[in-house]
Amino acid sequence: MMPRSAASHALALPVLPTKAGSRQGAPRRAAAALGLGAVALAALAALSGAASGKLPFPIDFGFLWSPAGFPIVDSVLPFSPEDSYFRALLTGWTNTVFVSLLSCMLAILIGVLLGVLAESRVAIIRQFIAGYRLLFRNTPILLQLLFWYALLQRLPPLRQSLDLSGLVLLSQKGLAIPAPFTERPASLGLAALLALLLLVAGWRGTRRFDDAPVLKARLRGGLLLGCLLMAAIGIALSGPQWSMPAIVGFGYRGGAVVTPEFAATLLTLTLYSGAFIAESVRGGIASIPVGQWDAGHSLGLTRWQAMRLIVLPQIVKLVAPPVISQCVSTVKNSGIAVAIGYPELLLATTAAISHSGRAIECFSLLMIGYLIPSLALGALLERLQKRAALPSAPGKLP
């Protein structure tokens, strides 16, 4: 008989169940969410079958492969009305991910810049940044989107487009710029893929030189140059040409068009998230003890050098969780683009529903579409936390 351990002599505390909390991992939460989704779907199927008197199996995803019948003009993936419903939803999802990713990156740039400047010694800069943060955090994001869109609609109409140096056209319908295209996309794609694979494989290979940093840096530099050269050769071999924009009929033909819907969505999401990220960065910098700044001063560093070399590397760990959760919010906020007609996932879903009548199927795909980026970002955060050995919340024991 094993002697009872000291712990079991203690008070018999109520054993609280394992918290399925933030440290238990994204895969478990994903499974839980998808399981709940499946149960809910089955319940809805039964309900709608009961309500409409038909068989309780009206959920039918077969319609996804029939032609959609509605156009999506402004998108990353090319789409025509003969393409399937599935491709329509995929196009919408790609648009959502594209605009969210781009605005997250820009928002991080702006947020870090403004967060660093928020503690500047020049009072007017501090006050302007405080004003920007206050204004963009205290107003609804939909209102900001409508405002920017209304402002962009004040550009001249299509027929009187502003013609900048003959190459770029700007009007209410958007900004048309010359776009490169190639008649041999396969060779370009192959070259790019080879270059990328070489880069990734070689990068990991240089890890073995971790104890010789100069050699590692030179190897990596050489690798990067080699891959760029390979990509350049691939581009040259595929015979690039330029397509120039022109006004044809009621729109632009040729070139690439940045529509006002896309621009307004990008601008709104970037400025809104940038305000929140600036606040996080500012809080992170303020939480660094004054001793760190004094140490930098005693080493003879200027304020900017102390910021760059001592303070910023320390706040990266602190600021990563709120920044990533702000990226998740950005993906969700991209849904407001419905109000101005940018064809992201929500608009594509509503169009698919109005054309096919399949509400439950389309909405379940919508939920999966929004779950994928937020779970991916959550997994990224867990990976970063594990790597940096962060506590799950600042100041708490892990």
Next chain:
Amino acid sequence: MSVVPSSQPLVGAAPRPDGILRLWRLLRSHPLSAACYVVAALLWGPDLVRWSVTEAVFTGDAASCRIAAGVCWAFIGEKSNIFLFGLYPQTELWRAQSALLLLVVAIAVSLVPVFWRRGLMAAWVGIAGLIAWLLIGGLGLTPVSPLQIGGLMLSLILSASSFALGVPLGTVLAIGRRHGGPVLGRGCVAFIETVRSIPTIALLFMASILAPQLLPAAIAPSKLVCALAVFLLASSVYCAEAIRGGMESVGEGQREAGRALGLSPALIVALIVIPQAMRSAVPSLGNIAVAFFKETTLVGIIGMYDFVGAIEVSSKDSAWLGFDMEGYAFAFAFYFFVCYLMTRYTLWIERSFSYKA
């Protein structure tokens, strides 16, 4: 030349002066910024005053607004009924006005800690019923379709009810998540994570499209009820997360003390954990309240006219075309003012009621 961030006062420095003396100290210590402000005021000040006050139109019609070079404040005055009450029928406007007054007074009274007693909850139930009767009609008053409720009235109703009911529901969810056992706990986690991953606007669309399809026609809810249900769901999920954070910040020693007193786990949670968790969760709950006040603008996309929707509709009136910027400026100013006040209030509550560390 110090490398200390300038917002942190040095230890032992003189206390900051107030009022006009502070302004003078500021100007003297930051001459560059002061110079920028003075130059900006000289360059643009007179133009700004002329544009917004001297040449602005305060009363009048669209024609006089178009002639004038300044801001058309008359647009806001003319359309104020739509901004406040949406497309409510003009003959019954007194009902909307009294309902709005009642709601604003009730909210103002509830913010003052002196009135925080049990009677307040009973009073709110009565007030909610009274407001519903005034707006929708029924016994004794001519019925008005719920879709005609709009403007600021709608924004306030949606945000107040979603937050007020979201906090207790969120508490239930948080307790279920933490103490619910393997099945209920995981179910709560899945529910919370799913609803948090989906944007509120997608939830609104889902509710407004699926509700008529799934529920029999007799009890199919109107868009207002759908929107209320969705906001309630979303706010309860966010409040659940905030309260869970508060619960985790209550030390284990508190629970052990409750156990030592012989309390059951349910009583420990109710009497010891939740009161302390609420105090810790006040900042997060304040943020949620502000966020939901801003989120009520989303109902404009499913076809209801809240404050921003009413401004959009007014600016498309053919008699008053071209004054949308005044409408947007008014909306910006209003939301900024109210949200700023809400955040200050949250800070005050946090300071007054938090435990001194």
